[in-house]
Amino acid sequence: MPSADAAEPLFPLVIIGPMAAGKTKIGRRVARVLELPFIDTDKRIAVQNGPISEIFDREGEDYFRVLEREAVVEALAEEAVVSLGGGAVLHVGTQADLAEASVVLLTVSAEAVQRRLSGSGRPLLDAESRSEATERWQRILDERMPVYESLADVRFDTSSRPIAAIADDIVAWVRGRS
Numbered sequence: 798m799p800s801a802d803a804a805e806p807l808f809p810l811v812i813i814g815p816m817a818a819g820k821t822k823i824g825r826r827v828a829r830v831l832e833l834p835f836i837d838t839d840k841r842i843a844v845q846n847g848p849i850s851e852i853f854d855r856e857g858e859d860y861f862r863v864l865e866r867e868a869v870v871e872a873l874a875e876e877a878v879v880s881l882g883g884g885a886v887l888h889v890g891t892q893a894d895l896a897e898a899s900v901v902l903l904t905v906s907a908e909a910v911q912r913r914l915s916g917s918g919r920p921l922l923d924a925e926s927r928s929e930a931t932e933r934w935q936r937i938l939d940e941r942m943p944v945y946e947s948l949a950d951v952r953f954d955t956s957s958r959p960i961a962a963i964a965d966d967i968v969a970w971v972r973g974r975s
């Protein structure tokens with residue numbers, strides 16, 4: 798993981814990590830505390846194109862990734878807190894763009910995530926049971942973790958602490974860099 802460099806621009810502040818790590822909830826709170834706009838790329842895609850699960854069903858994952866890349870490019874041009882979809886970091890262009898941003902990785906244990914995985918529009922985790930969804934989540938995480946780690950400037954685990962406390966830690970980290 799690269800070390801913090803005070804000369805780097807602070808914003809956008811980008812939140813990455815696996816599904817249900819808390820990117821949306823924690824990112825929104827960080828933005829509120831920093832008095833910055835908040836952008837969630839999944840939410841933007843859904844507002845413009847309909848629910849993500851329907852995009853996957855209708856057009857397939859590759860089409861979703863094209864929409865996602867467009868949403869990421871647009872979001873990263875803004876001085877904002879930006880939460881990315883879990884797989885957005887797979888795009889090589891996004892990987893290059895994140896080298897210029899402040900990147901926070903949120904992690905979560907499989908035990909904690911299992912409690913968070915209700916049947917809520919995550920097409921890659923569609924499964925008969927919560928335990929099967931958690932197994933899928935773990936397999937996807939194992940594949941992506943090296944990418945997340947290579948892009949992150951700092952990481953916070955969300956398994957066992959309240960959203961507000963984690964958001965405060967992120968804000969303190971950001972303020973410590975400026």
Ligand SMILES: Nc1ncnc2c1ncn2[C@@H]1O[C@H](COP(=O)(O)OP(=O)(O)OP(=O)(O)O)[C@@H](O)[C@H]1O
Binds near residue numbers: 815818839883958959
């Ligand atoms: N620190 C936490 N402690 C307990 N529950 C949490 C915590 N952070 C997030 N959650 C809960 O986990 C669920 C997923 O959070 P959130 O939607 O923010 O995750 P995400 O990383 O944006 O997931 P997605 O893959 O859907 O984009 C929500 O129900 C949220 O309330």
Ligand SMILES: O=C(O)C1=C[C@@H](O)[C@@H](O)[C@H](O)C1
Binds near residue numbers: 816839
């Ligand atoms: O991890 C992923 O690949 C995904 C995560 C979600 O945030 C959504 O972007 C979508 O369901 C795909």
Ligand SMILES: [Mg+2]
Binds near residue numbers: 820821837880
């Ligand atoms: Mg989210």
